[in-house]
């Protein structure tokens with residue numbers, strides 16, 4: 001049962017942007033000629049998750065069991081006016097941040113991990129599996145699975161596995177099994193290890209391994225991002241933020257978030273889309289992964305092995321191996337189809353920031369607000385700071401989504417990169 | 418009479434077999450028929466129908482099929498073409514002229530408002546001017562505003578695909594699906610397609626106000642098995658279920 005205090009802010013439905021898009025979303029397409037990779041999803045995802053992936057329902061009721069767990073892991077998350085930062089930047093407008101780092105696992109990822117694990121458990125499958133970059137998604141998956149008594153097999157991108165041993169400890173504490181990807185657990189992993197023994201790994205390879213593992217072991221695959229269903233679950237962020245703003249009589253002029261696959265960004269901003277065009281929305285990526293400026297808007301694979309269907313999105317190519325940047329969660333080659341469409345139509349703008357800007361932003365945010373944000377979230381903060389500088393006299397109300405905390409990513413401040 | 422619309426890709430599996438199935442089809446049980454003009458890139462079809470396009474492409478012959486177009490026309494069966502815009506874009510006018518000459522009533526273009534959205538309305542208006550029906554094709558992913566908008570500039574029946582592509586099986590809520598489309602387009606004739614197999618599906622769709630169904634993938638399977646009796650029985654049975 002949700003306590004009265006939280007009930008006012010927490011939505012009891014998820015919001016799905018698809019019926020409100022300005023143009024039809026191109027359907028997913030089979031990536032192979034002879035079999036249907038779309039049909040194969042029936043064996044990869046829990047039925048209810050699959051249904052929600054293809055639904056056009058604007059609102060989907062959040063099951064009571066999921067609502068309860070949302071509250072247990074710290075929802076609603078705070079919306080804070082960053083007065084110290086405003087002062088530091090000498091800004092005459094207002095800056096708010098929504099803080100997803102306040103959840104139990106330290107990021108927004110738990111918002112979709114809980115319902116996906118819940119539906120998997122209800123279906124009676126043997127376990128769940130997924131990939132993870134920086135480790136935030138793997139941690140969320142491990143905890144959610146553990147809450148519902150399911151084993152979790154996690155494929156962690158090799159470079160992160162090596163650079164972030166503490167993440168592995170966290171996942172183990174949540175009862176997750178973690179291997180470095182590419183791994184020996186799957187045929188695709190073994191092939192990669194043979195062909196590219198020195199590969200740092202990519203999210204695309206990790207996804208391929210997890211999907212193969214799910215198919216071979218009667219597990220279900222947990223979708224971190226990109227697919228619509230993950231963005232729908234994440235809509236709790238934006239709906240809460242809207243309600244919190246409403247309660248204090250504020251209206252958001254600008255929304256800023258970072259984009260890996262688009263889940264925290266879509267979850268944060270899409271609930272504002274039906275309200276009209278007067279809120280400016282900015283999606284920030286890393287300079288090193290310039291999907292919106294240098295990528296193509298086309299059908300492309302979500303995973304490198306091509307087991308999952310192709311979707312139309314901004315993509316740098318499924319075999320794109322991004323530099324091993326400090327923000328593992330932003331290394332993905334593409335971005336969610338609904339977000340890609342809204343960018344393509346100009347409803348959402350994009351921005352790119354450099355590592356230098358991100359580190360500065362993280363430092364400023366830490367010593368003004370006390371929050372050590374995740375490097376991924378640092379992109380949104382950096383983008384917000386440059387927005388403030390460019391619009392100094394406009395007195396806007398800016399809301400930025402801080403998707404996670406960065407306590408396990410502190411090494412970026414010690415190394416040269 | 419509710420719409421029973423069998424779908425065939427022209428030229429599949431070969432001209433002889435297909436024309437034989439057209440010969441034995443109980444024509445009095447159908448009122449519309451949909452012919453797929455083989456596409457080079459049938460990207461919004463599932464594997465079964467995709468294969469028919471690839472094969473059909475090398476077999477299609479106007480000489481063979483014009484007689485059949487004539488035959489169905491005489492039997493008062495309305496013919497619709499299923500064509501991908503990507504294939505006909507460069508010869509759009511001549512292709513429509515051809516269809517009109519062959520007495521087709523209209524066209525279904527699955528990729529038009531997805532891949533060529535900005536050209537969509539112009540093309541639809543052009544078809545209307547030519548007195549040719551544009552059959553709006555919608556799916557679960559079509560936004561509400563687009564469904565209303567496109568439907569409002571056409572008068573024909575609507576083709577609603579229940580699945581993201583043909584012949585696949587993603588779980589969906591039938592009642593909610595029909596409720597949504599009825600609410601968006603009150604009073605409009607809605608024919609459902611994609612992934613319809615059982616009597617139960619059809620009964621429920623009709624109970625919820627559907628005006629007909631299109632059957633494709635399932636027929637291909639019977640053609641593949643050369644199951645003449647199964648094919649004829651199936652058409653007869655579906656008519657029975659529709660009119661219950």
Ligand SMILES: Cc1ncc(COP(=O)(O)O)c(C=O)c1O
Nearest residue numbers: 136225260261262263264329404
């Ligand atoms: C804290 C944090 N923010 C953002 C992202 C990027 O993913 P998405 O774009 O799906 O929100 C990640 C992914 O790992 C993350 O851990």
